[in-house]
Amino acid sequence: MINKLYPWQNSLFSHWMQAGETRHHALLLHGKTGIGKLHFAQTMAAALLCLRPQQGFACGECESCHWLSEGAHPDFREITPEDDDAADSGKKKTRKRQQILIDQIRALHDYLSLTSHRVDGIRVVLIHPLEAMNVAASNALLKLLEEPPQRTQFLLVSHQRQALLPTILSRCMQVEMPVPSREQGLQWLQAQSVPNPEWIWHYSGGAPTTIQQDEFDWHAWYQQLRPHLVGGATIDIAAAVPVLIKQGMEQAIQVLQKWLLDVWLSSHQQPLRYHPSEAAPLQALAGAVNMSRLLAFQQQLNRFKMTAQHPLNQELQLEQLLLQYKKMFA
Template sequence: MLYPWQQSDWQALIAQGERLPHALLLTGEPGIGKQAFGRHLAQALLCEASMAVRPCGVCDACNWLQAGNHPDFRELTPVVEDEDEESDSKAKKKPSAWITVDQVRDLNQFVHLSAHRGGRRVTLIQPAEALNLAAANALLKTLEEPPAGAIFILVSHQWRRLLPTIRSRCRRLALPLPAKAEALAWLSGQRLADAESQLAEAGGAPLAAIERADAETLAARRAFLAELADPRQLDPLALAERLDKQKMEVARVTDWLSRWLHDLASLGLAESIRYYPDEAGRLGSLAKALDPVRLMRYHDTVLEARKFSSHPLNARLVFEQLLFGYQQAVRPMNKG
């Protein structure tokens, strides 16, 4: 399935016909449907009917892919591993941060086999930046000398984190954010309450807006922003403890924080708000007294913390450090 805002990109891609590359890198903001686009392409490439416009959806190949058991399709995602490797009883499972070299070695065996249906062998890798170094190097060898009929679709939210040698072996297709009106029309069909502010907070990405709008996450975000809006009353230790007890991910909290900082800086420099228009009053009151240089330095610190949010961390300690740093960054300027 393609989303409405993807139709023109799809038509431009499929018009290339047999000139499609053996490795395609789909890039763009999270939450715009890159994975859906990649799956649609994989289905089209394996469809056994005419693929002049789109996969037919009714042939055996389409049915197998939709059911997740097409013999000529593989999807690589971060592995699921035991949360407690020492426990023998009912160990919980959690997603890893990485796609491993063993996964890529298994993939390399798959792509060198003959296709079961006599056509292509298609691989979807997402997110591609989750390839660890060993896995990336193992994949590179196959991308450099791909077997006939093997096609790779890489999906990446942060494509610059990929090895330059992998990027150079792929043709990049940058998928854009949808136009605001188109995104809001789609969100209206999904019955999303307060769609305009949710879309703004998600940076214009409709699927991210849906994901962020569940009641529990929305309440936690609003409570967090209310604390940021009154830094003199903010207790970093108490708030860090609460976030930790709520099992908030470091990535989510740094995302909220970086968006708040962006709007504070944008208000001071351009009198505009991108992410939190419903927080305009609080942002405006706070932005008046801030030192923009100090604010941007702290924003860089938050972005750096977000880079490593997928690594094993003491989340509570990270929250404490970020919140103490926030208090320092939003100290009123010394007017004397």
């Protein structure tokens, strides 16, 4: 599918499509994860390149649309992080810390120094996430943004604008991407026939697109995990770890972070953020928790998140984390 716009993006999309020649050559599409920024950028790229756009959208049928859906459009470049060192591990795919490297931007430079495939045709460069660029790559990109090649549209996607160099920011038009209202989000989830849309809406913190797109059944996963979390001091760590790791280390940490935040909110009589249907068990945990241990654990999870993509000993790391979880309630 070539048009992947979300209902809460419609007016922004028409705005930028109608801008035509007056559109800034580098749009920085920023906002939190899970609101559909990348799909917005992909939809826009397709529409800009399409030979017979219909009501502002790509037609899905012309030569350009075909090339794009085959990942072989001569006037389109997409840059995403690559493995910094290409060490292969034998068994299941391990995720390494990934970056956008200077060689990728150099290759882009070479590509853009050639003329476009079509006479007067536009070229589109999509980079995501922009914060994955290391400093050398950022500086190389800066040169391109300062002296943009003709008829080239940069679409830059970022979840963490604060992590970008100020020099890069100053060369872009910063576009804050809209978030869905509760009503829009729920309607959209229902239209996708997602089971438990209400639960997904809360659990995703109002940013439902990531959680929906990989056909993993989050709610079923949570149901398996729930007894362990609710158990507090009685958690069976050996049984909990294999469930927790199912969606990788990053998600394991996130699930703990969300749960801890709600324990904290419950202990301060605040409305729950991610688990509004778990008021009773959360209150019980909040009554038993050692607050300074909870805060220390939260900080540790934040630090862990930075290294969550390292493949080393994930089960062992999770065991240690859950031991700390247990101790919070001891």
